[in-house]
Amino acid sequence: MGDTRVAVVTICRDDEVLLRRFVDYYGGLFGRRAIYIISHGDTDMVRDVAAGCSIVPVPEFETDRFTMLHWRTKNHLKDALRQWYHHVIVVDVDEFVVIDPATGLDLRQWLETARQRTVYTAFGFEIVHRRSEEPDGIADGILGPRRHAQVALWYAKPCILSRGVKLSRGGHFADHPKLDMPDELYLFHMKYCDWSLFVDTANRRNAFIAEQQRAGSGTVRTNPQWFADKRRDEETFAAFEARPVREDFDLAPIREAMRASWRERSHGLYHFDRIEVPELFKLPERFSGADVV
Template sequence: MQSVAAALTMVRDDAFFLKAWLRHYGETLGRENCYIVNHGRGEEVAQLAEGCNLIGIPGDPHPNFDMKRWRMLNNFVQGLRCYYDHVIVGDVDELVVVDPSDGRSLLEWLRTARRKRVVTPLGLEVIHRIDLEREAITDRIIGPRRHVRLAPHYSKPCIISHGVKIARGGHYTQYDKLHAPDELYLLHLKFCDFTNYVEVMNARNAVTESTGATVQEASIGRHWFAEARGEDRAVFDGFAELEMEDGFDLGWVRKRMHRSWGSRGDTGFWQFARPDYAQQYLLPERFVGVV
């Protein structure tokens, strides 16, 4: 039994993403080192997560859902650090991967990683090019889906081996150094499949509606609200308009992250600039099957 790394997430009925999360972290870290907060004590979540550490909590809707969630995850992370060298924490649709050209699994990478740090993988959003990618996802996601867009908002400080506070949403920590290794990526899967996107957004809109709060009143991401959702097919059609870049050298993005690194006002948190990039890349074939 390894004590190098644990993975932690919170989920409510997102079976599609949970299956990918379980396959990814369960295979490399071992299910006994996967910790899942089961929001609402969903039966399907419990069945899928057999062999993991399941923490059931009430599922009552609350306008400060995200604030409460990250307060709890912060405390869980620090508790798990008492027993693991590193803790990977994030949403169920976010997966940390090592570039296959590195030759190491995620666990092997973490085994040699320095402790007392916060590590920030480069964020890439897996997008479903519905004009090109007709194959349904039945098992692995990368293969049927190969296109990604730059997603600075998802370059999250999510590998924790230091006693730091994590901001709501997991986007910032109170750690004043930026460690963004060239071989680490965080794949955000929200837009990886059009059909699943529609189903997930319908469910999330229903959750926020049940709180009775407005976008301005709630501590929940705007994308959970129906009025901020937009037209689904138009969102996916828009991916074809992103400029296609040659190759897969993203060193320039990490350099910009380092150049813009600084304190986030007087909050105690640290950040880098998060511009919107209108670019997309085709993942090299070596990534096929990585998630």
């Protein structure tokens, strides 16, 4: 699989469960050597779980410059890799880019004939855990044990790159003026995919941020939900249970609104309106196992 000419770039510090799923999925598609992991703190866990992947160690610290340094590093790394690979996928460790199984293709097969010199944007979904309906674990795969998703256009990211572009912090915007969003391309964000995993991750983030606040200037800039006083775990997951669920999987009106509102945002970056969709979508059965190779 080393000749697929597709690289995948991410960053990880201590997300062992999702890193295992990430490496199994993308490594199974493209080969582990094509997976480039910026290892925040160069932990033994990352080296063990991602054995055979290309590890780029950086120091362990999280200050008011972390987000800037994180995305500056990703931008420079993907620019270097783009000279050697046909496509570079840039995602976080909890993000899985998937091709609709209705095509009969997986992501590797799709990219083998995909156009180059473009920037592909995936439709963004967040997988959510409705605990009363989905008791099974996710050790062997997430899609299937979890079938409910909320439209999250913040995660409709320009994530597959085959030309020189700059990504914004968070990777939510790019300075590419054309919206190239194939209907079969999805990005599933897994932050809320499992109650126990979410709580464990939040506990670790809270502890690490508290440690960093005691060092240096005491200022830490990261996702507000990773601060202990911002957590609303039970409230957040109860809201998933309360929302109505659609089973039609008709995303055409949302896609039309995205394309119609596409415009320059600022600083040469482009975006679309991030509309709110009150209902959850139940993924069709064909997506079960789509994150497993």
